[in-house]
Amino acid sequence: MRLFLLALLAKEPAHGYELKQALEQIFGSAYPSPNIGQIYVTLGRLEKDGLVRAVDVEQSNRPNKKVYYLTAAGREALDAWADEPTEGPRVRDEFFMKLVLAPMTGVADRMALINRQRRHYLSIMRDLNGLAERTAPEDRVALLLIEGAMLHLQADLDWLERCQEDLS
Amino acid sequence: MRADPVVTTVNLVKIYQNGGVPVPAVRGVDLRVERGEFVAIMGPSGSGKSTLIHMLGGLDPRTSGEIWLDGKRADTLGESAWALLRRKKIGFVFQFFNLVANMTVADNVELPALLAGASPREARERRERLLDALGLTGCADAAPAQLAGGEQQRVALARALANRPSLLLADEPTGNLDSRNTRDVLKLLGEVHRDGQTIIMVTHDARVASLADRVVSLLDGQIVDDGAVAAPRRRPRGTAGDVVELRG
Numbered sequence: 082m083r084l085f086l087l088a089l090l091a092k093e094p095a096h097g098y099e100l101k102q103a104l105e106q107i108f109g110s111a112y113p114s115p116n117i118g119q120i121y122v123t124l125g126r127l128e129k130d131g132l133v134r135a136v137d138v139e140q141s142n143r144p145n146k147k148v149y150y151l152t153a154a155g156r157e158a159l160d161a162w163a164d165e166p167t168e169g170p171r172v173r174d175e176f177f178m179k180l181v182l183a184p185m186t187g188v189a190d191r192m193a194l195i196n197r198q199r200r201h202y203l204s205i206m207r208d209l210n211g212l213a214e215r216t217a218p219e220d221r222v223a224l225l226l227i228e229g230a231m232l233h234l235q236a237d238l239d240w241l242e243r244c245q246e247d248l249s
Numbered sequence: 250m251r252a253d254p255v256v257t258t259v260n261l262v263k264i265y266q267n268g269g270v271p272v273p274a275v276r277g278v279d280l281r282v283e284r285g286e287f288v289a290i291m292g293p294s295g296s297g298k299s300t301l302i303h304m305l306g307g308l309d310p311r312t313s314g315e316i317w318l319d320g321k322r323a324d325t326l327g328e329s330a331w332a333l334l335r336r337k338k339i340g341f342v343f344q345f346f347n348l349v350a351n352m353t354v355a356d357n358v359e360l361p362a363l364l365a366g367a368s369p370r371e372a373r374e375r376r377e378r379l380l381d382a383l384g385l386t387g388c389a390d391a392a393p394a395q396l397a398g399g400e401q402q403r404v405a406l407a408r409a410l411a412n413r414p415s416l417l418l419a420d421e422p423t424g425n426l427d428s429r430n431t432r433d434v435l436k437l438l439g440e441v442h443r444d445g446q447t448i449i450m451v452t453h454d455a456r457v458a459s460l461a462d463r464v465v466s467l468l469d470g471q472i473v474d475d476g477a478v479a480a481p482r483r484r485p486r487g488t489a490g491d492v493v494e495l496r497g
Contacts, residue, residue, distance in 0.1 A: 201479075
């Protein structure tokens with residue numbers, strides 16, 4: 082969240098609610114809508130670290146609002162983030178741990194675990210199909226995010242198949 | 250009385266001979282598919298999926314066991330009787346299209362309907378509708394070889410549906426498609442399924458399998474799981490909401 086907010090503030094100074102709206106607008110319905118409280122907490126931390134600064138702007142009939150802008154240090158942090166490759170997904174799958182450990186302890190049968198998990202993944206996939214269908218074709222960012230989730234899920238299923246071949 | 254299942258197999262077995270060594274591909278499959286069901290068959294490569302579906306279409310003879318189609322015994326039929334049965338009742342989509350090279354796309358799609366006894370006008374209308382649904386109207390007069398792999402695969406699907414088969418068999422029908430073309434194929438499959446088309450499909454693609462009513466999983470030539478894909482769990486009216494959370 083920190084760096085998303087820095088990126089948005091690099092575009093223009095904004096107050097907390099505007100940042101929430103900007104995130105919602107850019108990522109569309111595919112991204113979990115950020116909690117406004119979480120945004121204010123993050124802004125507070127960024128301010129404390131000297132990456133953003135806030136100015137009070139008076140409003141005629143409402144309390145003052147805080148408008149945040151990026152500092153030079155904030156700009157540097159943002160550049161460093163943009164220049165670095167992003168960490169890939171990590172395989173630290175809870176199901177895999179269950180699959181390996183459960184039969185050892187006699188808690189469950191591997192084949193049953195795998196079959197249940199496959200059905201579960203397929204029902205998530207069905208969910209994603211439905212989401213994709215309900216998402217407007219213009220909402221490209223949302224559709225790409227859904228497609229990414231589908232491809233990850235396909236990889237999970239392929240891996241499940243490998244586990245079934247090798248462990249059963 | 251209940252209608253006969255579209256497909257029933259009883260202890261179906263296929264053993265290939267590989268230089269005198271018997272290689273079992275399908276080892277005792279009991280499967281029953283009711284009218285209007287959409288069944289996906291999944292499993293690792295070499296698990297017997299393709300062999301099973303080829304046997305159901307009479308394209309590969311069984312070693313032992315029984316195959317019943319629409320309540321009639323089929324495994325005992327000869328090659329020509331199978332050909333007749335396929336023409337009337339079965340649409341088959343292969344992994345590698347198998348389109349007739351020296352016929353146009355339009356003729357490839359119309360042929361099965363004409364062979365099954367449709368009038369030229371019916372065949373043409375059906376062809377136009379199917380090609381349109383798959384975004385292929387512009388390709389009607391092309392030769393198959395002029396099309397990209399994904400386009401040929403969609404033509405093959407249109408052809409398989411042309412004679413309104415009582416059973417659609419498909420072997421990895423989206424294996425050669427990019428995601429946009431896959432979406433067109435999924436949409437058409439969903440539509441014909443809603444209209445009552447019975448579908449048995451071997452697929453590796455979870456997007457396709459998740460549309461099925463039922464997923465049959467094979468391992469080493471045997472069914473290890475057979476059950477419904479659960480309906481979506483939440484937010485019937487939701488937006489794309491939280492894909493990231495969904496994946497969580």
